[in-house]
Amino acid sequence: EIVLTQSPGTLSLSAGERATLSCRASQSVSSSNLAWYQRKPGQAPSLLIFAASSRATGVPERFIGSGSGSDFTLTISRLEAEDSAIYYCQQYGGSPWTFGQGTKVEIK
Amino acid sequence: QVQLHESGPALVGPSRTLSRTCSVSGGSVNSGRFFWSWIRQSPGNGLQWIGDIYASGNTNYNPALKSRVFISIDTSKNQFSLSLRSVTPADTAIYFCARGGAGGRYFDSWGQGAPVTVSS
Numbered sequence: 001e002i003v004l005t006q007s008p009g010t011l012s013l014s015a016g017e018r019a020t021l022s023c024r025a026s027q028s029v030s031s032s033n034l035a036w037y038q039r040k041p042g043q044a045p046s047l048l049i050f051a052a053s054s055r056a057t058g059v060p061e062r063f064i065g066s067g068s069g070s071d072f073t074l075t076i077s078r079l080e081a082e083d084s085a086i087y088y089c090q091q092y093g094g095s096p097w098t099f100g101q102g103t104k105v106e107i108k
Numbered sequence: 109q110v111q112l113h114e115s116g117p118a119l120v121g122p123s124r125t126l127s128r129t130c131s132v133s134g135g136s137v138n139s140g141r142f143f144w145s146w147i148r149q150s151p152g153n154g155l156q157w158i159g160d161i162y163a164s165g166n167t168n169y170n171p172a173l174k175s176r177v178f179i180s181i182d183t184s185k186n187q188f189s190l191s192l193r194s195v196t197p198a199d200t201a202i203y204f205c206a207r208g209g210a211g212g213r214y215f216d217s218w219g220q221g222a223p224v225t226v227s228s
Contacts, residue, residue: 033212033213033214035214035215037215043220044204044218044219044220044221045155045204045215045218046218047209047214047215047216047217050209050211050212050214050216051211051212056216088154088155090155090214090215092212092213092214095168096157096170096171096172097157097213098157099154099155099156099157100154101154102154
């Protein structure tokens with residue numbers, strides 16, 4: 001099973017700043033089969049990024065996915081108040097599909 | 109736009125079977141482009157993939173739960189269902205149904221999720 005470790009646990013930044021979230025896999029994720037989700041309180045997770053760097057339909061351009069192998073990054077270029085949420089990565093390169101434990105982004 | 113809605117008992121007794129149904133609207137579970145999944149999140153824990161099913165009925169389960177899980181699909185009702193046998197308090201979680209993406213095993217649409225408690 002591929003274990004995903006996300007860091008930091010919590011990120012507290014001001015609106016307009018850049019957020020950099022890390023997702024590290026215990027082994028290489030084949031074909032960059034990695035996704036990112038946003039989850040706001042009381043809501044279901046929402047797909048942001050798939051295939052490491054492809055934005056899902058309707059996702060703002062400020063959300064940028066990058067990386068390959070075992071190191072992946074989600075960058076939010078200019079934080080907005082509505083970006084306050086928990087962000088999860090998920091690998092689907094090898095079964096069972098697994099998720100990271102999440103990074104909480106707080107807007108000061 | 110596809111919507112998914114979970115239903116089922118919110119309280120299940122230990123050693124009983126947990127059952128959830130996901131009703132799909134705005135799309136068809138009979139579409140060969142997608143697959144249909146169950147995912148859960150336990151209190152204080154992360155997200156755990158439970159299993160997938162295709163319209164054909166082919167399934168794929170998480171090995172950690174495989175001995176207790178059964179996922180079925182009813183194309184006539186546009187629904188798919190989860191059964192988890194012999195539950196313990198460790199199975200207390202929010203259970204989500206989701207649609208798997210056409211391009212890979214990520215999840216592009218999710219139900220709201222519903223908490224299920226295992227307790228006597």
